[in-house]
Amino acid sequence: MIEKLLRRRTSILWFALIGFSLWQGGIVVAELHPQLDRGSNFVQALGTIVFGLAMLRLTQLSYAIKKTSVESVLNDELTQLMRFKAFYFAYYVLGGTVGVLVGLSPFVEFQPAFILRILLVTTVVVPLASFLWLDHKAGAQA
Amino acid sequence: MAAASPAGALGNRLKAFRAQQKMTQANLAGAVGVTRKTVNTVENQVFIPSTLLALKFAKTLGVKVDELFYLVETDLPDD
Numbered sequence: 001m002i003e004k005l006l007r008r009r010t011s012i013l014w015f016a017l018i019g020f021s022l023w024q025g026g027i028v029v030a031e032l033h034p035q036l037d038r039g040s041n042f043v044q045a046l047g048t049i050v051f052g053l054a055m056l057r058l059t060q061l062s063y064a065i066k067k068t069s070v071e072s073v074l075n076d077e078l079t080q081l082m083r084f085k086a087f088y089f090a091y092y093v094l095g096g097t098v099g100v101l102v103g104l105s106p107f108v109e110f111q112p113a114f115i116l117r118i119l120l121v122t123t124v125v126v127p128l129a130s131f132l133w134l135d136h137k138a139g140a141q142a
Numbered sequence: 143m144a145a146a147s148p149a150g151a152l153g154n155r156l157k158a159f160r161a162q163q164k165m166t167q168a169n170l171a172g173a174v175g176v177t178r179k180t181v182n183t184v185e186n187q188v189f190i191p192s193t194l195l196a197l198k199f200a201k202t203l204g205v206k207v208d209e210l211f212y213l214v215e216t217d218l219p220d221d
Binding site: 002069072076078081138139 | 168171172175176177178179180182183188189191192195
């Protein structure tokens with residue numbers, strides 16, 4: 001049962017990552033290349049649906065296991081460490097992203113909305129991707 | 143002059159004791175209340191468990207903590 005729930009959580013996180021990347025990535029592409037507007041609209045819509053469904057499933061899963069012994073198993077020491085490492089790594093990537101944007105700002109005129117979107121994408125995508133990579137690595141040790 | 147490094151690694155005999163008890167990683171994980179990946183990463187010395195988890199492993203396997211876990215000295219050679 002635990003293994004099944006872990007697999008379900010991992011697949012939900014994958015869908016969340018892919019959905020969010022498509023959704024926000026589509027918007028960034030549309031801003032950079034307005035001629036691709038129609039294609040990016042489809043990608044954005046698809047991404048929004050996938051991300052929305054993933055969030056819904058994650059909420060359902062959280063409620064289903066809340067205050068059961070399974071909850072502490074799914075949030076055991078290794079999971080907590082992986083989450084900490086994922087956010088720690090994301091913190092540095094976010095800092096690096098801000099550094100790059102600041103460094104480019106004298107040469108490139110960024111719209112504030114574009115900068116905010118890049119920071120939002122970095123904040124969500126990097127910890128999610130890092131967690132999934134660490135989770136995969138932990139499973140691959142077997 | 144001795145140049146001892148304060149650094150050390152934590153070794154463990156989790157796999158051996160688990161095999162002795164004829165337990166799978168999943169059995170041990172279930173008994174201790176963690177995921178199989180946690181047991182696996184501890185056995186492979188990728189993840190160092192907390193004192194609480196180390197005590198739970200020892201209790202479940204019926205051994206003392208210092209039989210299960212040991213310090214691997216990594217002293218630098220003397221000059």
